[in-house]
Amino acid sequence: MPAGGLGPAGRRPRQPQDRPTRGRLHRRHDRSFRDRGTCPPLRHQCYDMTNFFDHLATDLRDRLARLAADDAIPALPDDLGNVVLEPTRDPAHGDVATNAALVLAKTLRMKPQDLGRRIADAMAGHPDVVEAAVAGPGFVNLRLSDGFWRARLAEILAAGPAYGESAKGAGVAVNVEYVSANPTGPLHVGHCRGAVFGDALAALLEKVGHAVTREYYINDAGGQVDTLARSAFLRYREALGEDIGDIPEGLYPGDYLIPVGQGLVEKYGDRFRHQDESVWLMPIREFAIAAMMAMVREDLEALNIRQDVFFSEYTLHTSGRIDEVLQELVDRDLIYEGVLEAPKGKQPDDWEPRPQTLFRASQFGDDTDRALKKSNGAWTYFAADIAYHFDKYKRGFNHQIDVWGADHGGYIKRMRAAVTAISGGKADLDVKICQLVKLTRGGEPVKMSKRSGSFVTLRDVVDEVGRDVVRFMMLTRKNDAPLDFDFDKVTEQSKDNPVFYVQYAHARARSVLRNAAAEIAGMDLSRTGLSAASLDRIESADELALVKQMAAFPRLLEQAADAHEPHRVAFALYDLAAAFHGLWNKGKEDPSLRFILADDPVLTHARLALLQAVCDVIASGLGVLGVTPVEEMR
RNA sequence: GUCCCCGUAGCUCAGCAGGAUAGAGCACAGGAUUCCUAAUCCUGGGGCCACUGGUUCGAAUCCAGUCGGGGACACCA
Numbered sequence: 001m002p003a004g005g006l007g008p009a010g011r012r013p014r015q016p017q018d019r020p021t022r023g024r025l026h027r028r029h030d031r032s033f034r035d036r037g038t039c040p041p042l043r044h045q046c047y048d049m050t051n052f053f054d055h056l057a058t059d060l061r062d063r064l065a066r067l068a069a070d071d072a073i074p075a076l077p078d079d080l081g082n083v084v085l086e087p088t089r090d091p092a093h094g095d096v097a098t099n100a101a102l103v104l105a106k107t108l109r110m111k112p113q114d115l116g117r118r119i120a121d122a123m124a125g126h127p128d129v130v131e132a133a134v135a136g137p138g139f140v141n142l143r144l145s146d147g148f149w150r151a152r153l154a155e156i157l158a159a160g161p162a163y164g165e166s167a168k169g170a171g172v173a174v175n176v177e178y179v180s181a182n183p184t185g186p187l188h189v190g191h192c193r194g195a196v197f198g199d200a201l202a203a204l205l206e207k208v209g210h211a212v213t214r215e216y217y218i219n220d221a222g223g224q225v226d227t228l229a230r231s232a233f234l235r236y237r238e239a240l241g242e243d244i245g246d247i248p249e250g251l252y253p254g255d256y257l258i259p260v261g262q263g264l265v266e267k268y269g270d271r272f273r274h275q276d277e278s279v280w281l282m283p284i285r286e287f288a289i290a291a292m293m294a295m296v297r298e299d300l301e302a303l304n305i306r307q308d309v310f311f312s313e314y315t316l317h318t319s320g321r322i323d324e325v326l327q328e329l330v331d332r333d334l335i336y337e338g339v340l341e342a343p344k345g346k347q348p349d350d351w352e353p354r355p356q357t358l359f360r361a362s363q364f365g366d367d368t369d370r371a372l373k374k375s376n377g378a379w380t381y382f383a384a385d386i387a388y389h390f391d392k393y394k395r396g397f398n399h400q401i402d403v404w405g406a407d408h409g410g411y412i413k414r415m416r417a418a419v420t421a422i423s424g425g426k427a428d429l430d431v432k433i434c435q436l437v438k439l440t441r442g443g444e445p446v447k448m449s450k451r452s453g454s455f456v457t458l459r460d461v462v463d464e465v466g467r468d469v470v471r472f473m474m475l476t477r478k479n480d481a482p483l484d485f486d487f488d489k490v491t492e493q494s495k496d497n498p499v500f501y502v503q504y505a506h507a508r509a510r511s512v513l514r515n516a517a518a519e520i521a522g523m524d525l526s527r528t529g530l531s532a533a534s535l536d537r538i539e540s541a542d543e544l545a546l547v548k549q550m551a552a553f554p555r556l557l558e559q560a561a562d563a564h565e566p567h568r569v570a571f572a573l574y575d576l577a578a579a580f581h582g583l584w585n586k587g588k589e590d591p592s593l594r595f596i597l598a599d600d601p602v603l604t605h606a607r608l609a610l611l612q613a614v615c616d617v618i619a620s621g622l623g624v625l626g627v628t629p630v631e632e633m634r
Numbered sequence: 635g636u637c638c639c640c641g642u643a644g645c646u647c648a649g650c651a652g653g654a655u656a657g658a659g660c661a662c663a664g665g666a667u668u669c670c671u672a673a674u675c676c677u678g679g680g681g682c683c684a685c686u687g688g689u690u691c692g693a694a695u696c697c698a699g700u701c702g703g704g705g706a707c708a709c710c711a
Contacts (some may be wrong), residue, residue: 082652090654099653101667102691112691130644136654137691180711216667255689271695313711340708344635348708356708367707374709381711409638412705433639477647480639484646493673511653512670519670552650552666559650571648571658578658585675588667596670633673 050164050554051157053096056126056601057085060098063122072118074108083546087552094131095548101138105184112138149544150535151555152551153613157531161619164554169209169561175392176202178403179300179307180217183292184228185254186451187299187458190405193483194434195458196474197624198403199305199430200566203624208561214307217388220289220314222381227251228292229285235261236284240270247453254453260291302462304626305470316387322379325390325422326372331492334360334421340368358388363406364417389415389429390422398427401564406480429483430564432580434479465491468627472499475625488520493633498574505577506618506629508584509611512595516608519596523605532607537606539592542583546610549579556626566624573621580614 061080065570067073085098101116108115116134123142124132131143153321155165178198181191199214206212218223231252238244239261247253264272264287272280293310300306316322329335338358342351358369359382372383392400404411413429419429439446439456462470464487473490476498477483493500517525524532540545553572558570587594595607619629 011654084651084653086650086653088654089650089656093654093680097653099692101654105691139654222711224711330684343707351708354708358692358708373709376709378709380709385711400697406639406705408711409665412638433705435639481647495674498659500673504671508671508674515670547705556650568648572650574648575658582676583675584670585666585672588669589673594670633671 006533012118032176050159050166051168051558052148052152052551053085053087053555056096057524058410059126060085060123063117063125064100064104067118067122067295076104077107079201080104082443087548087555088285090139091545093135094133094138094143096144097135097139099139101134101140105138106502116140124566136408143483146539146544149547149551150538151304152612153535153538153547154531156550156613156616157527157609159381159620160616161623162614163277163620165207165209165558166554166558167209168558169205169211171209171211171328172399173211173213173396174205174399174401175213175395175397176205176216176401176403177215177217177392178202179296179305179393180219181296182219182224183289183296184224184250185292185453186256186295188452188455189432189437189439189485190455190456190462192458192461192470193437193474193479194403194405195300195303195305195435196400196471197432197479197566199303200471200475200569200625201401201403201564203626204557204561204569207624208558210236210561212308215304215309215311215392216307216312218289218293218312218314219381220312221317221384222313225285225289226281226571228288230277231257232260232284232288233277233280236264236268237261239265240273245292250455255451256295257288260288261286263291280293291522299458302455302459303467311388311391313388316384316391317379321391322383322387325387326383329359329386329391329421332421335372336360338369340371359414359418359421360546361414361417364420366413366417370414381610382411385415386418386422389419393419393427398423400427400429401432402429403434403479406433409433432479435477435482437474438484439487440484443486446487460486461487468503469499471626472502472570472622475567478567499572499627500633501581502573502577502618502622503630504581504633506615507631509580509615509618510631512611513608513615516596516604520598522603523601525612527606527612533605533609534602535606535609537603538610540584542593543607543610546579546583546614549576550613553617553621569621569624573618573625576614576617576621608618 043330060083064073064076064080068076080100080103082103083098083100085096085100088094088097098119101112101119104110105112105115113134116138117325120132120134120140123140125128126142128144128148129142130140130145133141136142159165161550178201179187179191180196181187187195197453202212202214227250234244234247234251235257238258264284267287268283272284297526326335336356336358339355339360341352342348342353350498354375356371357373359372361370364367370382372380374380389400412433415431416429419427439461448454451460469490473485474483489497490499491497493504495501513525516523524530538547553576556568556572557619560566583593595604595611597604597607615629621631
């Protein structure tokens with residue numbers, strides 16, 4: 001959809017984000033993923049080797065069951081759903097804590113403190129637990145042995161940048177549909193955010209074991225592509241030597257259509273020049289859409305995005321698929337002819353009560369029923385979208401995510417309603433909304449682009465600041481929060497700039513490893529060599545804190561994936577970078593904390609292993625975001 | 635009028651499935667460099683988590699309502 005007043009005459013220009021992305025919202029209480037039925041009540045039961053919280057949680061549950069079996073505590077309830085084992089916020093409370101005693105106290109009719117003491121005693125039997133204590137209102141705090149943490153460090157080194165991959169998703173198929181911009185012009189910044197978000201989310205879901213399909217819905221039916229065809233026809237006449245003057249209101253003025261006009265001349269000569277629109281509209285439309293989609297793919301390629309499926313809306317109309325799915329809804333009495341009430345408040349001037357073909361969306365949580373046919377008899381966009389989501393369902397996607405622009409928020413309920421209806425409640429749809437990107441340069445708003453005729457294109461941004469910067473920056477805010485993007489700031493080499501900050505941490509660590517290789521002869525700095533280092537020499541509190549932080553990374557990935565929030569990965573990397581920079585600078589005050597110690601090659605080797613692990617975790621996280629870790633800053 | 639999102643430090647924002655004393659950056663004040671990149675780090679002041687009620691062992695977090703900001707509201711895509 002065009003931005004900046006290019007919409008069909010008489011309509012309010014749409015937001016820069018026409019109908020871009022689409023996706024799935026999964027509010028915290030939306031339990032679609034959690035209730036897959038594959039996990040027993042206690043959280044994170046389906047565990048993976050790298051998420052040690054799972055191991056401990058399993059162990060906790062076993063020990064609770066044993067306590068009950070030994071009559072040390074009353075019988076447990078079936079559902080331990082609220083019992084969690086999580087990292088402590090304050091290191092003074094140990095490494096991990098469980099609320100088991102607080103949650104179970106009431107049903108077991110015990111005082112939280114008493115229950116907590118039994119749990120603590122039981123957990124003290126775990127070989128890695130060096131301290132188990134009841135604290136506060138009844139938390140059980142556990143401190144884990146240094147050896148336990150060193151084992152996690154070894155795991156990171158063994159996994160490398162693959163660290164954090166898990167089987168939690170169990171190969172369950174998820175369809176992520178994103179970008180889905182109308183094929184009427186180049187992608188703009190709004191699409192850019194949705195593109196990066198969707199792609200990172202897809203990668204995140206893959207990382208935790210889902211079978212992900214990345215998809216793009218081509219809106220190649222309807223009035224906008226006709227407008228595109230007319231705009232291309234104008235450029236066609238121009239390519240034939242006509243002076244077309246200014247582009248009339250209502251047509252797309254962008255320069256990007258000039259080569260399309262030339263291409264049309266190459267293909268068709270002057271055959272259409274004096275023909276009626278009814279003759280040239282379809283062939284030119286087809287040609288122009290193909291050209292636009294080629295351009296869109298190039299733009300996405302610039303961000304390293306390659307989607308698996310490009311699905312044409314037009315084919316839904318021509319293949320009878322819409323009639324097919326709607327017939328199913330008719331059979332279930334979910335479609336009727338009726339008259340909608342006029343919306344209150346802002347009423348359209350041309351409103352007239354009229355019988356329409358309506359879908360009973362209100363039976364599935366929508367605010368009102370929704371129209372499926374336009375006044376001219378054609379299907380509405382929504383009707384086609386139902387068929388599209390039905391198609392996805394039939395292709396085996398019980399879990400669907402759409403990533404959309406902010407202006408499509410009002411469309412979410414009906415689409416979710418439709419997915420529920422067409423799947424008989426078997427499929428879920430989460431729609432993720434991406435808020436606007438505010439582009440600035442030195443604080444001043446940036447709005448125009450020559451190439452597009454109005455909006456700043458995705459290409460403008462990527463070409464100027466680079467793919468990695470764009471990708472990272474787009475994820476430094478939660479998707480539903482507006483994002484400021486300042487051309488000057490994002491390329492600045494300072495702590496202000498999170499991209500730089502994280503990349504610098506990686507580069508710094510790599511730099512030490514390179515220097516070590518040059519300075520210290522005979523040390524094996526290969527991954528296997530570092531894995532064989534004497535990790536028991538990692539013993540300072542700061543170093544172990546860094547290890548603990550990295551060991552929490554797989555869990556963070558799982559949680560970010562469950563919440564469909566890839567931005568959490570970006571924030572985690574920032575935190576890890578901060579911890580690393582902090583450790584680094586301690587070496588300035590206290591030289592014994594430096595990584596390279598000429599007089600202690602064994603300790604040096606161990607610390608270099610730690611350094612390699614930092615690189616691995618950063619690389620792992622950046623990999624999810626689609627950002628390349630750098631070896632050095634330039 | 636209805637629906638959705640948002641409201642946390644002066645500013646921009648995190649806050650992990652309800653958890654213990656609410657965090658970071660910027661800005662402000664002070665400090666650290668014979669050193670593996672000071673492109674960094676450390677310390678400090680700063681908070682009615684918009685408001686009111688509710689749920690409970692416990693609420694910034696969940697629920698209801700109020701106020702304030704943004705967005706969307708037949709047939710467009």
